[in-house]
Amino acid sequence: MPVFKVPFNGYSVKFSPFYESQLAVATAQNFGILGNGRLHVLQLSPSPANPGQPIIELSSFDTADGVYDCCWSESHDSLIVAAVADGSVKLYDLSLPPTANPIRSLQEHTREVHSVDYNVVRKDSFLSSSWDDTVKLWTVDRPSSVRTFKEHAYCVYSTAWNPRHADVFASASGDCTARIWDVREPASTMILPAHEFEILSCDWNKYDDCVIATASVDKSIKVWDVRSFRVPVAVLNGHGYAVRKVKFSPHRGSVIASCSYDMTVCLWDYMVEDALIGRYDHHTEFTVGVDMSVHVEGLLASTGWDELVYVWQHGMDPRAP
């Protein structure tokens, strides 16, 4: 299965919503603690005719600080948003040469930007979340943020737009809460004290707009129905260290992918009793990025601090040649 070596430590990987063979990878030097960053755009070779190079690099963009996350635009096939550790949010247009990029650098966050997420319903806006405890809403046609959501008491590690409601998103924070927001409302509409430890990631079920998953430093993933948030719908235990990212499958409502500081990628079905349905131990350092292809069911990508990007089909060995 294809593997690609990047020069820095991998931080995030995202499949393109437009092309099944493209993915973006965010990387940072020195584990993201200090140094530069680079955003890679990779192309999966369309056929096995080119076995020597199953993944080639289409382009890459350097940044002066680590890139912690990236997301593809849902409206333009060549636009990528990057979350940079220097507090900036940068927009890259793949159709332009690297020298003409980034086309925009949005400098408002006062600390590291840890995640970006593109609105899948309206397709004209995106969110950034930062260690400055805020979430900011941006549209591509404005040079400054539309709104700042400041309620969390500590780093906001991730945000996720609701797949069905254009104005609703969830945020996950180190203050041990997840919050549900409606951008039309002045304050968060729901505070979910989801874990006893920091919450690093959240995502919405793509088939049930009331269900979210949260991933925490407490090693667990919890699935919640926001209409009855006193008890989680499911608690998924099995990771040995903090769970870094959680992602609902675009194809099956109850399937979740996660990656963890225990260096594994896990696949879960929260509806069944033995929820853990897949475990991949292919990385040799912290695994911090995972994604599932919208185009090919079961196609997974992961990256980690071992500077490798893997793309593989669920059920296969990522490291198999």
Add this chain to the structure above:
Amino acid sequence: MAMRELVSGGAACATSGSSSSSNPLGSLANALLGSSSKTQQERLREIPTSTAIPSDGSASVGTGEPLSGLPGSELDHPLQPNAQGSEFLRGFRSADQHGLADVWDDIQRPQVNFPPEHVLRQPDTNGPPQRVLSSFLHSFVNSSHGGIPFCPATLPVLGLSAGDKQCIRDRSSIMARHFFADKSEDFINAQVNALLSSLEIDNDIRAPGPAFKRYQELEKYWHETHGMRPGPNPADGWVAEFAQHPVGHGDPSTWVQSFEQEHGANGWASEFEHEHAQLASMDHIRGATMPHLAAMEQTRMLANTLAQNNDPKFQNSKFFQFVSKMSRGEITVEDNQIKPATLSAPGDWATEYQQQYSGGQTWADQFLSKGPNGWVDEFASERGHVDDGWVNEFSKLHVNDWAEEFGRQVGEGTFGDSSADNWASAYDEYLNEQTALKQQSESSRGVYVFSDLNPYVGHPNPLKEGQELFRKGLLSEAVLALEAEVLKNPDNAEGWRLLGIAHAENDDDQQAIAAMMRAQEVDPTNLEVLLALGVSHTNELEQAAALKYLYSWLRHHPKYGTVVPPNQPDSLYYGDVATYFSDAARMSPDDADVHIVLGVLYNLSREYDKAIESFQTALKLKPRDYSLWNKLGATQANSVQSADAILAYQQALDLKPNYVRAWANMGISYANQGMYEESIRYYVRALAMNPKADNAWQYLRISLSCASRNDMLEACDSRNLDFLQKEFPL
């Protein structure tokens, strides 16, 4: 100013909050003219690939591209602190040989990249960790030795700029909290300190620790809800005192020394820190700043953790080796260079320590038996008057860890017998709290919770009374009477069933389920009970349970028993159950119950249109079933037809004016339409009829904040219904 404007393209390209200037010439100008930026402590970041088009807001993005029309586009601003722009300056100076013109051209021609060695400080990251570190430190050295008169006051000659140090410090502390989740706050601080002291980063830059910040919100809540002045609260008081305690006792160093003599120098700091960490971490009590220990002691702690992780994968992790080497002093920083330590291997003291530690007694035991004077006792006696205030408040916060930790500490006798009574009483209080919580969770598991002080106990015929009250719509009273009935006759299925229905109509599905489960125990095939259980579980979004009961309903139904296979499969699939009911509906299209169940099933699968259709069919057969109108309304609300839903609820309320659930649902529908004021009135009405409807309280709170009626939140939190009813009459 003019020159800066000229070269930097004017204010249009100045990013606020960043020390960067928009192009290299801009930084030259800043360097020459002196910086006007106030953000001098920003860390140095060099220019990766970005270009230097004078940015006037219409910077060329490339024509004909889909994004070229975006207004306000601007180029990436090289994040180069103006006064620290040594990279550029060096490039500039070297370029000087070739003439200024070249440089100018370079700057003007966006396509031209800076040579990689100027662009990226650390191109090589493939080497061993030392090399990585070495190369980045090299760059720091270079950058800070640029001789630019910048922040000399704040920075002694050090390899790292204040910004970099801040950066390393902040990021490593935040990340360490993810890696070492099992460890306590102070332990993590020690880890980070070890890393930092190896890099000669002082603690003078205080990174905001999340633990101190993490509960700010809760603190605020305390202050708000208990009228306490913000400021050091009692909790801080004792923690601070505790932290300072050794110092407060005459000569701390003698104390330390005597302990060291007894226990060996290697043990004290780590052990103290360990214990201290435990204490301070119970949990998240803020403010217990560790006395800063010598770097070597902290280093030991770090190595200790690393040694404790036996996973070979972790031992092989480059990241851990990187941290570990620095912490063990195998890499040292001299003259801002990374050097391998010259000393012989620092001894496997980590493992040694681990052995000693794991084999030995706990610190508390050691200390209590040998320690001079038992500081615990002293502390306890000194602070015998710690007021209970914070303890009470703290116990309300449901911090389980704290309780557990506390319990464990008490169990281990860490505090000694004489440990302050207030701690014990706090713990008791906490236990009570926990018991209450447990009761709640038990009820969620189907244990019925009876009301206290039931006036109907002893009533000659509580069932009849209950039925009568239920018929009159006095649900809360009916609940009490029916509870008296089932206390008297625990095997009365009808009593339990009616009790369950009363709870369901009172918008308390947890209790409804508990009562219905008792009814089902007594009468396992009662169709009404099975149906009610299915509906209640659907309301609570418990699909598996809901399917189980709906399936049983069908199986025990005299007409439809044949539709389903005789043996219940191990796991029920939604699709199967839905098929059975569709079959049943075809068998007898005039049975309202089947359509009701189908409607419930479609709610489970979120096929609201079908659900609405089913309920409407059922309503044609049973137009006076108020609960059916309510179901229709709820389904319409779920499918974003809130206006229709209100009509349906109105029907339900016309049939049964005291139908709490419909009142609350009405509120939800108004809230869904953004009519928060309206929704508040309905919630308050519902709560006036049944103040125990916890869900409705939650909804009310959300609506209050959405309506910007934060002034009423307190009344909501204290459940002051009189006040709310006056404010929001219906």
